[in-house]
Amino acid sequence: MSVFDLIDTPALLESTNQCIQCEACLEACCTSDTADGPSMNPMDRLTVINRTLKGYAPLPDEVKALYYCTECGRCDGTCPQEIPISQTIADGKVMMVSKGFGPLEKHENMIKGLFKNRNAVGKPAEERLDWIPDHLKQKVKFEEAEGDTLLYVGCLSSYMDKATAAASLEILMAAGEDVKLLRDEYCCGIYPYNAGKWEEAKAIFTDMAETFKQAGIKRIIVPCAGCHRAFSHYYPRLLEDFDIKVLHIAEVIKELLDAGRIALSPSTQSVTIHDACKMGRKYGLYDIPRELLKACGATLSELPENRDEALCCGSGSGVRSLDAPLSMKIAGKVLSTATEETLVSTCPFCIFNMNYTSRKTEAGKKAVHIATLVRSSMANA
Known part of the structure; x- marks a missing residue:
C-alpha cells in the first residue's frame, strides 16, 4: 500500500464541498492579510484543494498558497460548517505531492539538507x-x-535555542529523573511530513522508531511543540504499533513540582505568556504553563488574544523557511500586543522566530521557554 493511500480522499472532498464561502475564517488566518498573492486564506485554500481533487491543475500561486498555511488551527474554531480546515489543508498538501504539484523547490532543498x-x-x-x-x-x-525515558531535544533546541535544551536536562537531572539522551539524535521528521512528502517522512519515522525500540524507550519527554506533535500524532498515523507515551517538558515539570522533587525560589518578575499553536489549540496545554509561571513567582500578563484564540507566531509548518519576512510580519503582531518585555512560550520555534523578529525590528522583547524560566527559579540554581 502506498503511503498516500492513508489520505481519506472522499473525506477530503466532502470537507471541501462543505465550504459555503462565508469568509468567516479569513479574519482568523494569520496569512490572509500579511502574505502577498492570491488564495492566501483558508477559504480559497479549500477551493484549490476541491478543484484539484476534481481534476483541475492548480496554478503555481495556488499551490504556494497551501504551503503558506502555518496550520495553526485558528480558523478551525470559526467555521460555521465545522470543517476541520487546518487538517484538510494539511492533507491537501499530501494530495498535491501525490499528483506531482508539490511541494515547493525550497522544500525539496530543505529535505535534501535534512537527510544530509x-x-x-x-x-x-x-x-x-x-x-x-x-x-x-x-x-x-x-x-x-538502563531506563525507558528519553529526553528528545529536537533540532531547534539543539542548535538555535540551546538554553531550552540545557534547562530541560538540568531540571530533570536535578529532580533525579531517570532520563537518557541519544548520541545521534535524528530530526523527528516533521518537516517532510508537513510538506506532504510522506515517503520521506515515513523513512525518518521508521528509522527513529527502530532507534527507540533498540534503546528500550517507552516514554519521550520533549521541550519542542513540533516534536511533540510529530511523535504523538504523525508517527501513529504513518506507523503501525507506535504507542510510545509523549510528554511535553512542562507536563513533567508540573509532575515533579507536585511531587516535591524540585523546589522553586520565587522571584518577582512580569511576563507575558504566548500559547503556542501545537501545544495550545492542537493539544490543549493551557493551564500547566500558567501554573508553573505562578509557582515561579511571575506576575502573568495575557495577550489580548490567548488560549484557543491565540495568535500564531508565523513559523509553523515550514513557513519560516519559505518566507522569513512573512513569518516576521506575523510574529510582529504578537510582539506588538505583549505588554511585558519577556514572553514565555512552550515552543522553540515560536521563541526563535519571535526573538529574531524582535532583534530585526528592535521591538525590545525577548522570548524564553517555560523550562528556562523554571530553571532560573529553582532553589539550587
Whole structure:
C-alpha cells in the first residue's frame, strides 16, 4: 500500500464541498492579510484543494498558497460548517505531492539538507550535543544505559535555542529523573511530513522508531511543540504499533513540582505568556504553563488574544523557511500586543522566530521557554 493511500480522499472532498464561502475564517488566518498573492486564506485554500481533487491543475500561486498555511488551527474554531480546515489543508498538501504539484523547490532543498545533516537547520550533525552543560557531560546517560525515558531535544533546541535544551536536562537531572539522551539524535521528521512528502517522512519515522525500540524507550519527554506533535500524532498515523507515551517538558515539570522533587525560589518578575499553536489549540496545554509561571513567582500578563484564540507566531509548518519576512510580519503582531518585555512560550520555534523578529525590528522583547524560566527559579540554581 502506498503511503498516500492513508489520505481519506472522499473525506477530503466532502470537507471541501462543505465550504459555503462565508469568509468567516479569513479574519482568523494569520496569512490572509500579511502574505502577498492570491488564495492566501483558508477559504480559497479549500477551493484549490476541491478543484484539484476534481481534476483541475492548480496554478503555481495556488499551490504556494497551501504551503503558506502555518496550520495553526485558528480558523478551525470559526467555521460555521465545522470543517476541520487546518487538517484538510494539511492533507491537501499530501494530495498535491501525490499528483506531482508539490511541494515547493525550497522544500525539496530543505529535505535534501535534512537527510544530509540529520537535522532541519542545516548544522553539522556532530555538533548536535554541544548544548549539554559542561557540569553534566560526565553524568548524562545515553541510549545504551538502563531506563525507558528519553529526553528528545529536537533540532531547534539543539542548535538555535540551546538554553531550552540545557534547562530541560538540568531540571530533570536535578529532580533525579531517570532520563537518557541519544548520541545521534535524528530530526523527528516533521518537516517532510508537513510538506506532504510522506515517503520521506515515513523513512525518518521508521528509522527513529527502530532507534527507540533498540534503546528500550517507552516514554519521550520533549521541550519542542513540533516534536511533540510529530511523535504523538504523525508517527501513529504513518506507523503501525507506535504507542510510545509523549510528554511535553512542562507536563513533567508540573509532575515533579507536585511531587516535591524540585523546589522553586520565587522571584518577582512580569511576563507575558504566548500559547503556542501545537501545544495550545492542537493539544490543549493551557493551564500547566500558567501554573508553573505562578509557582515561579511571575506576575502573568495575557495577550489580548490567548488560549484557543491565540495568535500564531508565523513559523509553523515550514513557513519560516519559505518566507522569513512573512513569518516576521506575523510574529510582529504578537510582539506588538505583549505588554511585558519577556514572553514565555512552550515552543522553540515560536521563541526563535519571535526573538529574531524582535532583534530585526528592535521591538525590545525577548522570548524564553517555560523550562528556562523554571530553571532560573529553582532553589539550587
